[in-house]
Amino acid sequence: MTTLPDAGAAHAADVSPVTSFGAASLALRRDLTLAFRKPAQLIQPLAFFALVTMLFPLAISPELSQLRQVAPGALWAAALLASLLALEFLFRDDSQDGTLEQYALSGQSLTALIFAKTLAHWLLTGLPLALMAPLAAIALGAPNSSLAGIIAAVVLGSVTLSLIGSIGAALTLNIKRSSVLLSLLTLPLSLPVLIFGARATQVAIGGGSLVAPLELLAALAVLGVTLAPLAAGAAVRISLE
Amino acid sequence: MNFVWFHRLGSPPYVYALAQRLTPWLAWPAALLILAGLWGGLVLAPPDYQQGDGFRIIYVHAPSAWMSLMVYTSMAVSAAVGLIWRIKVAHAVAAACAPIGASFTLAALVTGSLWGQPMWGTYWQWDPRLTSELVLLFLYLGYMGLRAGIEDTQRADRASAVLAVVGVVNVPVIHYSVTWWNSLHQAPSVMRLAKPSMAPAMLVPLLMMLAGFTLFFGAVLLVRLRAEILARERANPWLKEALAR
Amino acid sequence: MSPNTLEAENLHLWRGERHVLRGVGFCLPAGQCLKLTGANGAGKTSLLRTLAGLMYPEEGRVRFRGADVREDLRGFQGSLAYLGHEPPLKADLTARENLRYWIGTRRRVSDALLGASLARVGAEDLSERLVRTLSAGQRRRVALAGLSLCAVPLWLLDEPATNLDTEGQGLVGSLIAEQLARGGLAVAAVHHELPGLAAQHHLELAA
Numbered sequence: 035m036t037t038l039p040d041a042g043a044a045h046a047a048d049v050s051p052v053t054s055f056g057a058a059s060l061a062l063r064r065d066l067t068l069a070f071r072k073p074a075q076l077i078q079p080l081a082f083f084a085l086v087t088m089l090f091p092l093a094i095s096p097e098l099s100q101l102r103q104v105a106p107g108a109l110w111a112a113a114l115l116a117s118l119l120a121l122e123f124l125f126r127d128d129s130q131d132g133t134l135e136q137y138a139l140s141g142q143s144l145t146a147l148i149f150a151k152t153l154a155h156w157l158l159t160g161l162p163l164a165l166m167a168p169l170a171a172i173a174l175g176a177p178n179s180s181l182a183g184i185i186a187a188v189v190l191g192s193v194t195l196s197l198i199g200s201i202g203a204a205l206t207l208n209i210k211r212s213s214v215l216l217s218l219l220t221l222p223l224s225l226p227v228l229i230f231g232a233r234a235t236q237v238a239i240g241g242g243s244l245v246a247p248l249e250l251l252a253a254l255a256v257l258g259v260t261l262a263p264l265a266a267g268a269a270v271r272i273s274l275e
Numbered sequence: 276m277n278f279v280w281f282h283r284l285g286s287p288p289y290v291y292a293l294a295q296r297l298t299p300w301l302a303w304p305a306a307l308l309i310l311a312g313l314w315g316g317l318v319l320a321p322p323d324y325q326q327g328d329g330f331r332i333i334y335v336h337a338p339s340a341w342m343s344l345m346v347y348t349s350m351a352v353s354a355a356v357g358l359i360w361r362i363k364v365a366h367a368v369a370a371a372c373a374p375i376g377a378s379f380t381l382a383a384l385v386t387g388s389l390w391g392q393p394m395w396g397t398y399w400q401w402d403p404r405l406t407s408e409l410v411l412l413f414l415y416l417g418y419m420g421l422r423a424g425i426e427d428t429q430r431a432d433r434a435s436a437v438l439a440v441v442g443v444v445n446v447p448v449i450h451y452s453v454t455w456w457n458s459l460h461q462a463p464s465v466m467r468l469a470k471p472s473m474a475p476a477m478l479v480p481l482l483m484m485l486a487g488f489t490l491f492f493g494a495v496l497l498v499r500l501r502a503e504i505l506a507r508e509r510a511n512p513w514l515k516e517a518l519a520r
Numbered sequence: 521m522s523p524n525t526l527e528a529e530n531l532h533l534w535r536g537e538r539h540v541l542r543g544v545g546f547c548l549p550a551g552q553c554l555k556l557t558g559a560n561g562a563g564k565t566s567l568l569r570t571l572a573g574l575m576y577p578e579e580g581r582v583r584f585r586g587a588d589v590r591e592d593l594r595g596f597q598g599s600l601a602y603l604g605h606e607p608p609l610k611a612d613l614t615a616r617e618n619l620r621y622w623i624g625t626r627r628r629v630s631d632a633l634l635g636a637s638l639a640r641v642g643a644e645d646l647s648e649r650l651v652r653t654l655s656a657g658q659r660r661r662v663a664l665a666g667l668s669l670c671a672v673p674l675w676l677l678d679e680p681a682t683n684l685d686t687e688g689q690g691l692v693g694s695l696i697a698e699q700l701a702r703g704g705l706a707v708a709a710v711h712h713e714l715p716g717l718a719a720q721h722h723l724e725l726a727a
Binding site: 361427428429509510 | 534535536537576
Binding site for chain 1: 420424429430433434438442449451456
C-alpha cells in the first residue's frame, strides 16, 4: 500500500504550489477539453446565428441592395442573440456538479479562474461567430471589401459580449427558468457594443476608415476585461452562500 | 461619536422608528413645493415663444427624468453599502428605491412622449434622452426581476446589489453611446425634446418641482422602507413590541 | 508556524428566517477529529460551509492557527479541503483527468502521485474511465483520492461515506486517521456511525 505525502513535510518533486496564472490556464484547458467531448453543443449557437440572419431577407426583401442598408443592424442583432443563447452554459454545469465551488475554495484568485472560463467560452462561441459573420454579411448584401473589417469588429464585440454575459450568467445561477431573466439583464448592458459594432460594420460596408470605430470597440473590451470577471466572481461567491 | 450614529443607522428597529418620525417632515414640504411649482409652471409662467403652451409638460417631465437617474444612483450606493459592509438595512433601502425609480422613469417616458406628440406628430421619436430613459427602465426591470427570481432574501439582496453597481457603472457608457448614435443620424433639432431657454419666471417653478419631487421621493422611500423592514423582520420580537405600542 | 488548530467562537447564522446556527463554538487541536451529528436540517452542512468560508456568519468568528480566517480568506481556503454531498467531478472527464484538473489548480501533482492516490482508495482500475460511467460509490472513491492529494492540514467533510459499502466506510475512517497522524485536522458530518473513525470530539446540532 503506497503512502501519500504528509500535510506538512516537503517533497517538492511530487507536489508543488501553483500560481493563479497556472491555475487559470489549467481551467482554460479543462473547459476546452470538455467542450470538444460534446461538439454538438458548439454548433447550436452558430446554427441559431444563421437562422436569425435568414429571418431578415424573409421578413424584409430578397433585394440585396435593400438588405445592405439593414445589414449592420441585422448582423449584430443576430450575433447578440446567438451569444445570449450560449451564455447559459458558461457556469451551469460547474455549478451543478460542485466544481465551481471547488474553484472558489482553491485558494486561487476566483477572478482569474472566471476570466479563464469566460475566455474559453469566447473561444468556443464568440470566435466561431466572428468567423461566421462574413458569411452572414454576404448573405445580407455586404461587399467583399468589407469582410475583413466585419470580422475584426465582431471579434472585438463578441469578447465584450462574453464578458458582460458572464456577469448575468453568474447572477442568475441556479434560478429556475432563468434564460429570459438572463437576457433581460444582459441586453441593456450590451447596447453600447451593439451601437459601436453596427457602426463599425456600416463603415466597413461604406468603405471608410475603421480605425476609430474599432478603437471604440476595443475600449469597451478593455473595460469589460478589467471589470467583468471581478463582478462575475462576486456574483459566483454570492450564489455559493 | 459619528461611528455610533452610523451603527445605529444599521439597526432595523432604530431605522423603523426614525422613518416613521421623519416621513411627515418630508411629505408636507413636498406637497407644498409641488403644488406651488405646478401653480407657477402651469398658470403663472408665460407661454414659450417657440412651443406655446406645450412646453409646460417640462414641469413634470424634467423632474421625473432627473429623479429616475438620481434614484438609480441612490439605489446603487445603498446596495453597495449593504454589499461591502453587510448592512441589511442598506439592502432594504435599495429594494425600496427600485419601484419608485421605475415609476419615475415611466413617468418621464410618458410625459416625454406626450410632449413629443404636438411637436413631432408622433408619440415616439428615438430622441437620445428618451432612448436613455427607456434603457434605464429596462435596468430597473432587470433589477426587480432578479430580486423576484431569487427566493432567498439574503442572496437576492447581494446578487441585485452586484447588478445595481454594474448598472450604475454602465449608465454613463450607455448614455454616451446612445447620444453618439443619435448624433450620427442628425435629426433636425425640432425633433429633439429641447428645453426652451428659461426666463426666471419659468425656471423658479421648475426648481420648485425638482425640490418637491426629491422630497416626495424621500417620503415615499421612508414609507416603503418601513414596509420592507416589516416584511424582513417578521419573525423578530422587536417588531411585535413596536407594533403593539 | 502556529500549530494547526481550528476554533469556532459563538457562531450565529440565519438562513432567511431560520436561525440555523445558534452560538456554535468548539476548539479543535492538531491531530484530532470533530464529528458532527444531527438530524436533517440541523445545520451540519451550514456549519461546514461557514467553517470553509463559503457562508458568512452574522455573529461569531472562525480561527485557524490562531488567526481569524477572514483576514486571509484565500490563504485559509488554500489550506483546507472541502468535500460536499456530491463528489466534485466532471462527468465527461476520466477519473485521472478529473483529479489532475481539480487538484492541479491547487498543487502541481505528478502522474505517479495521481496513480498512487487512486490505488490507495482502490480505484486504480477506474483511472481511465469516464466519470459518467462510474457508479455513485466509485465516484465517491475518486473524490476521496482527490482529498488525500490536496495535502492540506484541514479537512471539512460532509457525509464522506455516502454511497460507500462497508469496506469503503472503513477506507474513509483510515484516510482520516492518516490525516490526523500527520498532524492535520478533520471535521466530519456523519449521519451514521463510521467504522474505524476515532473522533475525539463530538458536536451534536439540534434542529
